[in-house]
Amino acid sequence: MAEAGEKTKPGVGATLWSLLMIVCLLLVVAHLVQAVSQDTSSEEDLIRSTFTTVAEEYSL
Amino acid sequence: MAAKKTFGWRKQDGIRLAVIAWFVTCWWIGADRATIDLQPFLTAAWPDAQTFEELDGDSYRVLGGEDEVLGYVTTGTASGYGGPLTMAISMTLDGVVESVAVVEHRETPSFFRTVVDSRFLAQLAGKTNQDPIVLGEDVDGYSGATYTSLGMTQSVHRAARGIATDFLELEVPPVKRRIVFGLPEIVLILLFTIAVSRRRIKGKLSKVLRWTTLLGGLVFLGFLFNSPFVLAHINMVLIGYWPEWQTHIFWYILIIGLLLFKATDEWNVYCYDFCPFGALQEIAATIGGAKPKKLRWSKVLLWAQRLLTVAAISLALIYRNPGLSSYEIFGTAFALEGSNFQFALLAIILLSSLFLYRPWCRHLCPLHKNATEGLFDNSRRIARTAWQKLAKKPSLA
Numbered sequence: 001m002a003e004a005g006e007k008t009k010p011g012v013g014a015t016l017w018s019l020l021m022i023v024c025l026l027l028v029v030a031h032l033v034q035a036v037s038q039d040t041s042s043e044e045d046l047i048r049s050t051f052t053t054v055a056e057e058y059s060l
Numbered sequence: 061m062a063a064k065k066t067f068g069w070r071k072q073d074g075i076r077l078a079v080i081a082w083f084v085t086c087w088w089i090g091a092d093r094a095t096i097d098l099q100p101f102l103t104a105a106w107p108d109a110q111t112f113e114e115l116d117g118d119s120y121r122v123l124g125g126e127d128e129v130l131g132y133v134t135t136g137t138a139s140g141y142g143g144p145l146t147m148a149i150s151m152t153l154d155g156v157v158e159s160v161a162v163v164e165h166r167e168t169p170s171f172f173r174t175v176v177d178s179r180f181l182a183q184l185a186g187k188t189n190q191d192p193i194v195l196g197e198d199v200d201g202y203s204g205a206t207y208t209s210l211g212m213t214q215s216v217h218r219a220a221r222g223i224a225t226d227f228l229e230l231e232v233p234p235v236k237r238r239i240v241f242g243l244p245e246i247v248l249i250l251l252f253t254i255a256v257s258r259r260r261i262k263g264k265l266s267k268v269l270r271w272t273t274l275l276g277g278l279v280f281l282g283f284l285f286n287s288p289f290v291l292a293h294i295n296m297v298l299i300g301y302w303p304e305w306q307t308h309i310f311w312y313i314l315i316i317g318l319l320l321f322k323a324t325d326e327w328n329v330y331c332y333d334f335c336p337f338g339a340l341q342e343i344a345a346t347i348g349g350a351k352p353k354k355l356r357w358s359k360v361l362l363w364a365q366r367l368l369t370v371a372a373i374s375l376a377l378i379y380r381n382p383g384l385s386s387y388e389i390f391g392t393a394f395a396l397e398g399s400n401f402q403f404a405l406l407a408i409i410l411l412s413s414l415f416l417y418r419p420w421c422r423h424l425c426p427l428h429k430n431a432t433e434g435l436f437d438n439s440r441r442i443a444r445t446a447w448q449k450l451a452k453k454p455s456l457a
Contacts, residue, residue: 031401053159
């Protein structure tokens with residue numbers, strides 16, 4: 001239903017919108033790269049950032 | 061003739077099979093990843109210990125000078141929103157949880173970071189074997205990331221009970237099997253019911269009902285509960301992380317409801333009727349008068365969307381982390397959580413929505429039919445044909 005009434009001949013506007021969508025795709029790729037690089041940080045970093053004791057926050 | 065058309069080999073079937081084979085390979089690579097190393101936690105929790113005696117895979121007896129037992133360390137695992145969380149705890153001989161830390165998690169990164177930054181974990185350190193350690197009883201949940209705080213609490217609860225009963229022989233309060241069924245689950249059932257009923261109605265009432273579910277989804281699934289359907293849900297199913305039904309009824313209603321609807325109807329009930337981010341874009345479209353437009357390089361954009369989806373699912377399978385590659389900007393829109401890239405993306409999409417009809421759904425969303433239909437349509441078609449054949453088969457009795 002969403003596709004109903006679509007124009008058939010893309011013009012200059014359509015090219016610009018397409019370029020904007022490609023920019024969005026690149027932003028998604030950049031986000032994924034960042035997410036993966038953060039995930040591969042060591043277990044020690046994860047424990048360091050979440051370690052909590054009764055007495056006080058403790059630093060490794 | 062019809063059967064031949066349905067089961068006949070199509071050009072796309074090769075791509076479909078290749079993608080499935082690739083997912084299986086990714087799953088296999090992910091299964092081979094290393095296990096948890098507790099050493100950093102052990103040395104942080106017991107800096108004066110002499111020895112850590114391994115009792116089983118993830119439990120240790122902590123020994124001081126002259127082999128004096130100082131306490132125990134173990135881990136507990138429970139489900140968060142996007143995947144499981146594993147926490148380590150250290151417990152003294154009198155049953156006090158001295159320290160806690162997350163040693164591994166597969167939670168959606170934005171939810172995880174929000175809860176950790178809120179100092180939620182400080183509530184868990186200091187609990188004893190006599191405490192229930194239950195969210196909503198002696199632990200306050202973190203609004204906007206309830207499932208993450210629930211997963212952390214349950215992990216500590218399990219670990220604490222494990223040490224108290226297995227090693228210290230201390231008494232623990234009886235476990236109350238709490239079934240979490242509240243407003244989010246009721247709203248979700250209502251949304252499904254209205255959306256399904258609406259399909260049998262035509263005319264103005266159907267439109268009114270559609271806007272009712274859209275706005276309901278926006279307010280409840282978006283802003284209030286921040287629990288939209290995300291790629292992480294599909295990843296969890298593919299990886300095999302099935303959360304406890306007692307605490308994740310919402311998850312099961314969503315997944316089973318969508319699968320059932322997908323299997324029996326062409327209609328994508330979630331996307332079109334109550335996706336909160338879809339609603340946000342439709343409101344913008346109404347304000348700006350946006351219409352569906354055919355973009356240039358539409359095939360390239362379509363295949364880029366599909367490739368992105370395959371890449372995101374592959375990363376989740378390889379890293380055994382359902383939430384890792386869930387790149388949607390729903391949390392960014394409804395809870396202001398996410399990376400800088402996601403905030404930039406959100407701004408572009410919301411502005412574009414004034415002029416383009418649902419740009420996120422049509423060109424980027426991994427859950428939209430554009431991204432997944434090539435993959436799942438065939439199975440649906442085969443299932444439906446098989447069902448129809450079965451239904452037509454005369455009874456043997």
